[in-house]
Amino acid sequence: MKSLMMLWICASASAALTACGMFQSTKPPPPKAKPATEAPKLIGRIASIPADKRFVLVQSYGNLTVVAGTIFTTRGPEGRTANLLATGEFLGQFSAADVQSGHVKVGDAVYSRHVPPPTPPPSAPETIENEKTTTF
DSSP: OHHHHHHHHHHHHHHHHHHGGGGOOOSOOOOOOOOOOOOOEEEEEEEEOOTTOSEEEEEESSOOOOOTTOEEEEEOTTSOEEEEEEEEEEETTEEEEEEEEEOOOTTOEEEEOOOOOOOOOOOOOOOOOOOOOOOO
């Protein structure tokens, strides 16, 4: 009789545990909000290009704070494009930028796009590993 009772308790417990899985939500998780994308902003024009064509001077159209490493793009009237990398050097309304790729001419429009810094992934909780020490 005791063995039947134990068998019935085990069967009831396993049925109860497997029944908990039936109550899971079937709704898909809500979609994550995407960061708003911003269109490139016209910030100035190419003011001058030295003979070696390795860097340019950008004349800004307004108050512009240029951080070193900012990426600019240019567009010319014939469809020419180029990528520039701001050096962080500036004097008044002029700032220097290194030509990374493409072809530039004086008067080309210079655009900047705000790129937000990447968000770090959520940190996992730290786990403490138990070190087993043996003493003799």
